[in-house]
Amino acid sequence: MAGNITFTMIKPDAVADNHIGGITQMIEEGGFRIVAMKKTRLTEERAGKFYEVHKERPFYNDLVKYMSKGPIVAMILEKDNAVEDFRTLIGATNPEQAAEGTIRKKYAKSIESNAVHGSDSDENAQIEGDFFFSADERF
Numbered sequence: 451m452a453g454n455i456t457f458t459m460i461k462p463d464a465v466a467d468n469h470i471g472g473i474t475q476m477i478e479e480g481g482f483r484i485v486a487m488k489k490t491r492l493t494e495e496r497a498g499k500f501y502e503v504h505k506e507r508p509f510y511n512d513l514v515k516y517m518s519k520g521p522i523v524a525m526i527l528e529k530d531n532a533v534e535d536f537r538t539l540i541g542a543t544n545p546e547q548a549a550e551g552t553i554r555k556k557y558a559k560s561i562e563s564n565a566v567h568g569s570d571s572d573e574n575a576q577i578e579g580d581f582f583f584s585a586d587e588r589f
């Protein structure tokens with residue numbers, strides 16, 4: 451079924467601050483089903499590869515360093531209209547612009563340390579899920 455999968459990471463600061471449970475609760479209460487989940491740490495090289503689409507952006511080097519500084523939690527999520535609905539649930543990239551009730555409004559500390567990643571298209575959701583999970587890790 452096209453459009454029913456997205457990919458997320460709980461970013462290093464949110465993991466370090468013990469917000470895995472709070473964020474996961476908001477995800478499940480938002481109607482998403484967790485298909486796959488793991489705590490892992492990206493090397494700088496792997497973070498650079500994950501964010502390759504941003505390599506010309508001014509924040510790329512800082513982002514790669516930030517995302518590899520500690521463990522993250524990666525998840526594949528399922529829901530109708532998953533990509534768009536998940537971006538609504540997480541809120542704006544900059545937490546100062548994130549709406550009330552969103553994950554970033556509650557847990558983000560800055561535009562970089564913004565608690566969670568969310569895929570921006572169905573195609574990228576597939577690519578990003580495949581980056582972390584094999585077929586036998588999905589249920």
Ligand code: RTP
Nearest residue numbers: 509513542543561562563564566567568569570
């Ligand atoms: P994400 O990919 O993490 O879900 O976030 P997004 O789509 O809302 O934002 P995007 O433009 O894809 O940027 C990816 C991540 O880079 C960091 N960022 N820093 N310093 C800056 O101006 C800046 N802008 C973006 C954020 O961590 C953002 O989530």
Ligand code: MG
Nearest residue numbers: 567568569570
């Ligand atoms: Mg993005």
